Amino acid sequence: MTDTQQSSAPAPLERIRPHQFHAADGxxxxxxxxxxxxxxxxxxxxxxxARLVQAIAELPGVDGGRPDVDLREAGVTVRLITLTAEYYGMTSRDVELARRISAAAREQGLAADPGGVQSVQVTVDALAAPAVVAFWRALLGYDHRAGSPEDLVDPRRRGAAFYFQQMDAPRPQRNRVHVDVWVPYDRAAARIAAALAAGGRLVTDEYAPNHWVLADPEGNEACVGAAGVPTD
Incomplete structure (x- = not known):
């Protein structure tokens, strides 16, 4: 095998956690x-x-990485995640592709706004989880999530993920469906402050800095999540 052939062979995919992603250079x-x-x-x-999207499309490794790209008038949002039959998460390939995408943006004179991203998922508390999951899967046309088949994801990679939490008993006076809002770890405090200033209340910060439980003025709950919070 030649040196060229060796260099073009794909590197094995190393699974990484969110904090490892944030700790990587670049x-x-x-x-x-x-x-x-x-x-x-x-x-x-x-x-x-559109020019940035074209540049991303021409990057080496982009076909294997399958980035999700959202082009709008004001900007471009890119999401990277590795999907296999057994795994749904971050890998070393996402790290390398993220660096290449950032470099392509810099070549076009574009600077990222890390505070301009978020993701939303819906969480359902269920007593008979398999039956509840089956209903939502049929209704939404979703697939089971690799690695946690009790949860559902959009096979078209557009809609919010649906997660399901097993309950042991009904919870009186508490909503059974809530929204999880994932924001950048360095924007969580500001987002929570805004929600509280708008009339919400803090239910618990027991799980901070990974997530907080809030409620609106009528008691409907929502969670603010922050993945990969850097540690000293």
């Missing part, structure tokens, strides 16, 4: 949310965004 543009690493590049125009 990834300041990116934030890991509930479903993958995301970056937002303000472009100022649809045409400029």
């Amino acid at each position: 990834l300041g543009d990116w934030r890991v949310l509930g479903e993958g690493a995301c970056a937002y590049f303000p472009t100022g125009s649809f045409a400029a965004g």
Whole structure:
């Protein structure tokens, strides 16, 4: 085998946790949310965004990485996550591709806005989880999530993920469906403060800094999540 052939062979995929992603060099543009690493590049125009998307499409390794790209008039959002039959999460391939995408953006004079990303998932508390999951899978046209088949994801990679929490008994005076909002770890405090200022209340910060439980003025709960919070 020649040196060229050796260098073109794909490296084995190393599974990594969100905090490992954030600790890697050259990834300041990116934030890991509930479903993958995301970056937002303000472009100022649809045409400029299209040029960035074209540059991303031409990057080496992009076909294997299958990035999710959302092109809008004001900017481009990119999400990276590795999907296999057994795994749904971050790998070393996502790290390398994230660096290449950031470099492509810099070549076009674009700077990322790490605070411009978030992801939303819906969580359902269920007593008879298998039956509840089956209903939502049929209704949404979703697939089971690799690695946690009790949860559901959009096979088209557009809609919010649905997660299911097993309950041992009904919870009186508490909603059974709630929204999880994943924000960059360095934006969580500001988002929580805004929600409290808008009339919400803090239910618990027991799980901080990974997530907080809030409630609206009528008691409907929601969680703010922050993945991969750096540790000293």
